[in-house]
Amino acid sequence: MEMNEYLDVFIEESKEHIQALNEHLLELEKEPSNLTIVSEIFRSAHTLKGMSATMGFQDLADLTHKMENVLDAVRHHKITLNSDIIDVVFNAVDVLESMVLDITDGGEGKQDVTNLVNQLQAIEAGEVVTANEEAAVTVNQSASVQIEQQLDQFELTVLQQSQEKGFANYQVTVRLQESCLLKAARVYMVFEILEKIGEVIKSTPSVTELEDEQFEYDFNVILVTKDTPDMIKQKIMKVSEIEEVVVAELSLDNISEQNEYTQTQSNAVQQDNSEANSGKETTKSQVSNRTIRVNIERLDALMNLFEELVIDRGRLEQIASSLRDAELQETVEHMSRISGDLQNIILNMRMVPIDQVFNRFPRMVRQLTKDLNKKVDLQIYGAETELDRTVIDEIGDPLVHLIRNALDHGIETPEVRKQKGKPEEGILKLNAYHSGNHVFIEISDNGAGIDREKVITKAISNGIITREQANGYTDKQVYQLIMESGFSTADKISDISGRGVGLDVVKNTIESLGGNISINSSFNEGSTFLIQLPLTLSIISVMLTEVQNEKYAIPLSSIIETAIVHKKDIMHAHNKQVIDFRGKVVPLVSLKEVFEVPGDVEEDDYYSVVIIRQGEKMAGLIVDTFIGQQEVVLKSLGNYLTDIFAISGATILGDGQVALIVDTNALIK
Template identity: 50%
Template sequence: MENSSYLHMFIEETKEHLQQLNEQLLILEKDHSDQEAIHAVFRSAHTIKGMAATMGFEPMVWVTHDMENVLDAIRNGRASITPDHMDVLFKAVDLLETQLAAVENGEDLNGIDTSEVVEELQRLLGESGGGEPVGPSPASAAAPGPAGAEAPPEGGSGPSAEGAVQAWQLDAFQESVAKEAKREGLGVLQILVRIDEGCVLKAARAYMVVDTCEEYGELVKVEPSVEELEQGKMDQEIRLLLILKRGTPEAVRDALMGISEVRHVSVEPWTAVAESVSPPPAATPKAGPAAKAAAQKEDLKAKASTRGLKSVRVDIERLDALMNLFSELVIDRTRIEELAKTSGHQELLATVEHMARISSDLQNLVMTIRMVPVETVFNRFPRMVRDLAREMGKQVEFVVRGGDTGLDRTVIDEIGDPLVHLLRNAVDHGLETPEERRAAGKPETGLVQLVAYHSGNQVFIEVSDDGRGVDREKVIRKAIERGLIDPGQANSLTDGQVYDLLFQPGFSTKEVVSDVSGRGVGLDVVKSKLEQVGGKVQVQSKPGQGTKWIIQLPLTLSIIQAMLVSIAGEKYAVPLHSIVETAVIARKDIRDLHGQQVIPFRGRVIPLIDLEQLYDLRRPEVRDEENVLIVRRGERYGAFIVDEFLGQQEIVLKSLGRYLQQVFSIAGATVLGDGQVALIIDCNAFLAA
């Protein structure tokens, strides 16, 4: 077998099984008696072992072999699960992940030390006083499935006999194609291929079978369907109806037998159902309960892997190009709409209106194509929280909801780290120890929740715990210590303001700096990372009841809400998320403070940003009353004068091109309805520390 062509398949499938292992081990950890989870873990370990053996990745076989033995002892009731078991099994999964990463990078597996994990697994096995003799033998790589699942002997009661072959159900189309071929004098063959029981990469074999058949003619029917085969959703048998265009039936048979792990091939001429006695569909070959069990097993596997199928990978740049072309179309549409209106041509108006509807549907479609469910990020957290909880000596129930919430690809890539941080924070700082919780009259097991949902044009992700809550006094004490606030200010601060202090650089209230969090790099990084993608984060907390971190993210980065303004005849767009409000100020209220112009705003004094000077603008007149836009970046406020507010609208964010990469305070540009380019002001640049 040519390994390289299956390497990709091996990596993908192993990844799925590793994810499955993690998920099922977590379930098992909660409920030691969950038989289904034990079996699922065993199956995944077994499958990985088999695949690794086929691919020649011996070190992975050693690890999975011992895992299997440990699991087998549990399964048979020879050993009961202890926390020790769980730790070692998780460690083994980690090791497999490391090994797989090495395989993926084309590194040598022998460079990874497996001895520690293997020794621990064998120690567990020794404790349970049983298991197979240590050290994997090649024979044990074969499936030790239930004896009943053995394939029936060739020519036996199995479905290779005539009767079974006639049981084929063809739909009208397939039948007419087959009949037509016969009429044309082409041979129509019904082929039954049985693949070896121990075959691990069944999907690969099935693919080779289909591929081989296609070399000889046209396939009318494949059962299970090609989709099902790709998912490995099959027993040992594949049935194919082939219109023979090249070669002889014998040649087809020989070619199919030539595929390794193919155990039996029968090739017979097809006869239309009407021409023969059609047996009842009940005769469809399903060899007893064992085969059924095997089918169920495959079903389970298929269920676990149905996601992400029938999909196409597309370079994100192509989607951007699509988006560009689309927005160009929108601009033209607006023009045509105007032309149609002036012409007053009724049919034209109706057509344009229809076009407008289609283009808005199209826009939604393009947007959703860029969406990725947040679970691609969430997937790894259950395991992480579990490890953390063990490390910290805490008991945690971790609940994830809304994993299917979609978010723009570019945003997805950025939220992983902030979420890791907040979750760590929740387990480390948020939750109390079991003793503390008991003393406070709470259940010993703390609850950490990760919830995602849509709301309007935003996606919210909440990380909450039912722990001790943020200690207001402690935060204030720390803030005074760090010189962030005056002692005199302390009592006048609202809770919200106090919590915001947590996001100040270098702020950490944890007294003992733990390994997990509280390393000083912290919430300020979380905040700035989220702000980079146009997001926000807030805290809500009740002493003794818990803390909730609320992250607000834009659904997409490429379309943003903005306010259009004109200044000295130039149009600019200001992202709505940085605008506090619009206001009118009297010129006499503009003061000069150490060379900086300032204006009063809601009880505070905020700087007036001199856009005229910064952007080299020439406003024709100075008015007594000026329109100002109040903007903020976190707690920093600022204002700038504009001539006119042109209204709020959705704009498509575009870059200025590679030639103009870093222009001060310009976040990009957008094309307006009239085809003109307006620059997007990045207010954060003015409000920098």
């Protein structure tokens, strides 16, 4: 199928447009009179409609079309927005999203939307009378001059001024031949001529739409010029493939009449103005933000090849220094600097702003607060903070969970908040920022906070801790309990959160990403969940060790320290070797035995031990020698070798050989 290669692009872009729709609808809800936003929404919907029609997803196109009609009516002041209408449009966007998801899963994107379509049509029809009236007016005028355009105050002023200065205003309607292939090119040529003889004030459809060939065969422009209608006509007819040119004088009385008509209908000239202005701004920003989509696998391949280059660079550096050739050394040094820059660029290419995750939260919070009858102000900071793509992909679900948690258990209902003397509207704050080699994400609310006693009682009844243990716990330790598996503080299980799979899943996901999560809370004042994540998953710090002739890398994040232990300090418990490490009994694991490394054991009086930990548990790994600490690039073993015991991946060392990375969690029981 030829379409398949476009399908990915279609899905990606549809998702973007749906996201844009959601965002703008939220904005619109805050300021329903802002027509700039309506235009933005209209634009997204329009593009979506065009794309889905091209791809043959008729249902998707139809629904978008109905939605677009409503928006168009709003844009032209035929209907006034209210929260009911916005709700219906939100619903429509939801259905659109589920259709796109269906397409992603290989479906047809079909869904029964009759109900929604009826609703949309009803809204559109709400003011159908006025819409008809206006159409009638246009028809009346079409005998002489067909004015399809509505001019805003700014354009009107320009026309008035030009008239005063002796210019004539014309409406020029150009019809292209139906056989015309390069419509945009013809339009361009026409515009070039028009701009030579005068100034184009407005065109319908808009210039962008014309450039995208989003019109049938005719378009019209309002032109300010000193030429006569015949001259204009002759000049335009020089362009080939033009069927017909109609030049009609534009009487300002007519326009202002119609403009007044529009004004009385909605008194929105100012907004119209701002619409025009910001419309220009957005076109600008669209141009400056040029991107292409690259498959992440290609970036990985690029990275792989680059690392090989780095290894060769190392060799070259050695050769250059041993040859003592100044010219060679200079060249190699230059190459080193360039490849350093290159490495930064490649690493940065994989970074995406966390906004990609954050941007779906406003919509989600809106829905949840409606469901829960709560008032919440969601504040997002640091959405531009960049994270590795792989981390971005994984962090979404945990954050959703934490936000649901904060809304459900954290922020109280308006009544309760009032009783407590807090403002009715709660605040949920999302904050992301860089610090060192880590990214921090804070989710804080000014809600109920965590009730220490309640947590302890629950933990004891669930058998997680005993009363004696609980008494010695600090607040922080108590808060950590809510992330233990099998713990849920919700009094009743609700739909929003607390389905048994709770914060322990969040904690596990974050730890599997090499990060950690901590909780701060004060009762009745709110809680803060702080997530710490590595900037990237692909580079980790390891301790390189040697066992016989094999090299193993142990992630630094799980190492407490390294020690040299004398044979006589090793004790035996239950037939297992243990050592006394700073007052704690730590079991020893021989990497040679675990990994069945071939070779004879050389008896030595001293053991090199790497003390590792997972949570509260510790273990000592016996290796032959420590090589040293290194930053390495984490690589997977591929799809063929899966589930290798105690090996989490591999890395390529400076000499080009592969070293395995030890999965320390598997070695601690």
